[in-house]
Amino acid sequence: MPASLAAHRPPLPVRLWHTLRRWLGGGAQPPYIEAMDAMDAGIVLYDAQDRLVLCNRNFRALYPGLTHMLVPGRTFEEMLREAASLGMIPEAQGDLEAFIAERVRQHRNPGIPLLRQMADGRWRRITEQRLPDGSLLAFSIDVSELVAKEKALDEARTQAQQAHERLEDAIEALSDGFVLYDADDRLVVCNQRYRETYQLSAPAIRPGTRFEDILRYGLARGQYPAAEGREMEWLEERLYRHRHADQPILQELPGNRWLRIEERITRLGGVAGVRVDVTELVHREQQLKQINARLAESRAQLHAVIGTAMSAIVTLDENGQVLSANPAATTIFGWPEDELVGQPLRTLVPADAGPDPLALLTARGPEARAGRAPPQDIRARHRDGRSVTVQLALSRLDTGGQARFVALFTDLSEREAYAQALRDANAQLAHLSETDALTGIANRRRFDRALHEEWQRCGRHGLPLALLLIDVDHFKRYNDSRGHPMGDECLRAIAQILRNCVHRAGDLVARYGGEEFALLLPHTGEAEAMAIALACIEAVEQAELPHPDSPLAPHVTLSIGVASAVHVGDTRAAALLDAADSAVYAAKRAGRRRAVMAE
Template sequence: MYQLVKGALVNLDSLSKKKGNILLIDDLPENLKLLTDSLSKLGYTVRCAISGSRALKTIKSKLPDIIILDVKIPEMDGYQICEAFKADPDLCDIPILFISALDEAFDKLKAFQVGGVDYITKPFQIEEVVARLEAHLTIQKQHRILQEEIIKRKEIEEILYQSRAILSGILNSSLDGIAAMQAVRDPLTGDIQDFCCLVVNPIVSKVLNRKREDLIGKSFLKELLKNISPDLFDRFVKVVDLGEPLDEDFNYVSGDSYWYHYVVVKLGDGFAITIRDITTRKQTELALQNSNDKLELIANLDGLTQIANRRCFDDYLATEWLRHQREQNPLSLILIDIDYFKRYNDSNGHQAGDNCLIRVAQEIARVTQRPTDLVARYGGEEFAVILSNTNMEGALKVAAVTQTAIANLAIPHDNSDISDLITLSIGVASLIPTSERSIEGLISRTDQAMYEAKNRGRNRVIASLVR
């Protein structure tokens, strides 16, 4: 909408969008009325004061955006009023626009010297006043925005400073090693060539036995990781490229420590890593594992002969049965009994009997040297041999070699009816496990074969064909 103001056609819509709070200071009521009426119609908020003292008393009740100040005012002229405003910290930033009938260069120069931002001579055109007002209001608005931005920036800087101080405190006091790495990429292919250290705390520098200033800003990780694990660098690259974290233990000798746990997570075009010394925990775990292994060994060994006991035999046969059933390979079992051992024990004493059992057990174990074979004390003077992936022909060969080996020991037996040396009665069975057959059936057939060897005169091998 346009309106004729003082003979000029003014766009009120555009002006109304830029309203401002104006303080008019003039001792002539007609001047105040003229400017007040004209500016109010254009959407400005206008207040008036007829003297400098009155203006100074009331101005702080509501600070204006701009002041229009006449030069010729009794008691305090415009220059003095302006100087008073500029001396007050609360008022010094308010722009002052002088308006006066004085048009000498001296008067204009003095207006700017005391702090004025503009000088309009009378008689004036309202459109000129409005244009200059708008220009200075825009500058004032931009100045306020700038001041607000400065305040915000200072607040942000303070927050950042405090955050950095907190982060630095956390990094420096943390018992874990903490570091941040930035990817160093090939400018042509974009592939990660190495990682540059951005942040590192004292724990990491201690682990690496380097000063922090020698690490920050340096690319050393690729070379370092070669000494830990050849593929570890590529796995760190995948953390950055795929976003998949790493979380595991690794071995790295640093002083008295040699086991660490690390967690790596993607951070921008790089990663953050935390490292914890777990040497004490690892030592405890290894000691516990060693103890468990010893207990497991004790639980599965026969205390006298130091070969597998009956419990170990049962567990291993059950495992091998399932494996051979799955793979459809032959599984053989040998049961061995020392002939007339009770007589040997009675005539030679229990100590001699124990020594005999030990020698026989160790010799049987020496004959069967494959890792998948198991020799166990089955009970009393009986022994069992589990032969994996072995058919009847192979099992009979093992039985024959075992019998010969025991004969070669030449352990005297004065109370045997068949020899003056220790001899063995051996039963052998072999089959391919199926769902229709059972472990118990295999043991039963082998046991029957062994007793048949006894019934046929002992010191022999009898095979049982399992159908």
């Protein structure tokens, strides 16, 4: 029983006792005896030898079977033993002698008031005090109502503690950092993940500390790299965003770590916040920003999807009925909390999404023993009927004999969008890596890969592969006379002309290097290859690209080496390339402006 009740000690009416003694000494029946009998308290007086002197009616009523002992001269120990033997003292059950010895000791050396339960189940507070002449005066009053209230208060404290523990368990189950500040911006609670996130500020992250004080502590220790050199301005901005939490915040931490901060104002005026580590996503964004201007659109798409959604926390009873939900549940599922409470879990996780998640934690399996089911990606259902891809992590809490469940839903929509954007960006980068930046046609890298692939393919099918190596005649003199910008324009024009000279999807036009081009023609024999080479020469001639310094013609001309072969045995693609290269040199030696077939 709480010591607070026993420790309460009402004033002792010592003056009343002195008056009684004077009356008793005179041999008359004092009127105070009737007053004592009328009092709602047990009053008893022992002499210096602990023998009964007198007791009032209330005291005698406490021990109805002890009337024969309540006569002057009986010692306290005699009356105590008799009461215990008659079962009037519940505490005496068991080791009687030990109880008698301890109670006699307390009686002879009274201290703080005693709290005792009577045989009828009611409680009395007993106050004993030695008087100057050695006698002892004892009072006992009924405190059953106070005891009952104290018990109720203890039970209320226990329930409050259990609720607090359930909340802490739910918060600690979050994979992200969680924090709650009250209406005065003082820290109420946060999980371990939150403290780990702000390691430099951790000593200041204590309940009751103001948000601003935590920020200042971190600023002084380099917790926020973005604030360097502008600490007060940064602090003002951060405090404003904290109290006007309407947009996510991207925050940098030491070591190029990044957080996405989501904060919401609670109904009581506090602020609840989630910190999500998006370092990997930000690092990917930083890498993508290093790509040249041709990837600007991809960078914008990736930047739009970088981030993470808040987790929806839904608590459930043992039957899977929703007990509570946080604001993120509205964001993800479209259900206001007051409408979601009381709904079954199947409202969010339909039957076609898979087995009942609660079954894992109620069956006799490892998940049930651990009280936690492994996370799983599922197709949940929005209020409007559409599907929402989420990750569900489910935990079981057993408190007070009742099962409770905490469901953690993480929206995976942004993750899927980001993955698709990254695939698109990688595809575009792969395309750019095999495209000639000047002419827009395939570059040497693409040509080398295609030559190897087509050589292997023609070997499997026994079909010829033709290669045209094309050189622009006297192109150095073109650059010297007209300048390099005009030379670039000329190469772009030639590339477009050559592209128009081939019509099959498998044909490849590439810039081989400098003023050299290559045409790779699968399934093409010598005659057809030579015809395409002559068509290329004629198309360039007809374009009449001016070349005033050419000794061959007033316009640009071409020299082409033609080779065609079938992959037989161990021959390599390099043999076809060497043959075409020899042929183009033969065309140059023969006076240029022509096509020569390799021997």
